[in-house]
Amino acid sequence: MIIFTGSGCPACGANPGERINDKALADIREIINYREALNVAVDALKARRLDAALACDLHRILLAGSRGMDREPGCIRTVQNFIGRDARIEHAIFVPPAPENVPRALADWEAYLYREGKDTLVQLSVLIAQFELIRPFCDGNGRIGRMLVPLILYEKELTASPMFSISAYLERHRPAYYERLLAVSRERDWNGWIAFFLRAIEEQAEENGRKTKAILDLYTEMKQTVPEVTRSQYAAATIDAIFGTPIFDTSGFYDLSAIPKESGAKILRDLEESDTIQLVQKGRGRNASIYVFPHLVAITEGNWL
Template sequence: MDPYVPQTLPRPDLDYGRLIRMVGPANAALARYDGLLQSVINPSVLLSPLTNREAVLSSKIEGTQATVDEVLEYEAGIDFAGEKVQDIQEIVNYRKALVLATEALAERPITLSLVRQMHAVLMDSVRGSNKSPGDFRVDQNWIGPTGCTMAQATFVPPSPLQLQDHLQAWEAYLSADEFDSLVQVAIMHAQFELIHPFKDGNGRIGRLLIPLFLFQRRTLASPMFYLSEYLESHRDLYYARLRGISQDGDWSSWIEFFLEAIVEQARSNTDRVRDILNLYENMKGRITELTRSQHAILVLDTLFDRPVFQSSDFVQRSGIPKQTALPFLRKLREAGILHPLREQSGRRSAILAFRDLLNCAEGRDVL
């Protein structure tokens, strides 16, 4: 199989008549979600469970096996062993890469340099850390069954000799005038995956770029729209539509699939955000009544930011004096709001979980 040669962008051969019926509903669904997002005073804190969930699901597409609660428990100090630690660290790195890029976009647009920075963070000290973190590949790679030769591969990305040219064309397309931003983000994501510029981590970087691009284009007020839930649950079709581009030049079927993903994920995200906001309002009343303190909202925000934590970490992150914070935690435990995962022993702090938030974000009982 010969290396794939990416098609030039923008594409002049899109089936606009076929796509236009999906463009309106997709933009409307995303606008409704963004309107809700803009009503959240501090989305990075209040909706941090969604970011954790995205990191888990995007990594799961690549075979990582760890859950949201395991990641939070690990960060709170619960010990894991073997492959599980590597899985968790990959998820933590995904979240770090998203934060890095979000902060960078306040000063500059998405560039190849930023993509390389994201990749360096993503691959730091995890499986694949020997595969040139932060550097575009200089070797030919291919995708297929384990141990297959290039001739047996299902897909061979572009030759490294032309890789930089393809990447520069991809970067230029990010600022091109496309007839619709959602169509453009669909094309941007697919082209990145087909160029496959890194030795490892291409799928995760490509999915990270989706909310970042929408944020850059001001389609979203903050980069908190995640598609990995839909893409993971439709994994076979996701890859089939990408293969349709490389094998048949079928961009329209890919874009149609992507726009449907936006519609469904926007609805799902909207429902989940509303559930989280309702929980926040309910807990605001309960915690205010329980603590009868000016610190009630600070307590609540600290719980939402990290719903599994050591009691000593809660004191540090909240900034509430220890002699005040620890009685608050005791009252929340007695009220059934917090649940112990590990009791205090000697100098070792207790580990507590805000179970309602975890279950709400996941849409099922995880603790």
């Protein structure tokens, strides 16, 4: 039985004592997958360049146990896909390249990725549009495409870490997002897409600045709250762990914090009783319990204003 306790979870919208539905669990799984894929990417980029092969590796992680997991995750498609209102290709709104043309299209994409551009943000906007229009996978192209934004910024040394995401902006402006991409395909309107994308970068950067301040304020608050709640010598390690991974399972918490299991279990109980963290899924058998640090998720997911 999956029970959520507390005052409501901003990650999935569950209310106190309410059974979390499958959609909410799927959303949480996607968040966990995204973080795992991002960590894998950071490690990989220490030894190799970002390319289509790495995108395949990340795609496999993103779709694990999630939407599209039965659609050949990590594999370049060998069938024709399309975007439409029904399952008939003749009604399609957009038809990407035929499968036999995808490897060449990705090779061209990589060549442009490695090119030194005069304006890296303009280059980034073109790269993301190209990838979205190639649609190299059977499913999950949007998810991997949006992950490429922070990774490209990171690889080109415009950010110190790959944490800059514009997914929230694109979600809020989804109709314009799709329309601008379709305009590139239909009318070669690159200027319209680039203007939209650069506006997304600018507005998301401003929002991220506000979120950063809110996170710092929360961190200051937790430096007082967690020691009071836990009365533990491991309070500092606990704070770093839940800020580092705000949705986590018990085994991950022990590993990340390096806190002995017995002490860690008591800390988690204390934090749950004080509503500092909330139970998402109770462990059973070999499956560890999953918790969320809702105050941080509320900030990062945009429900904090």
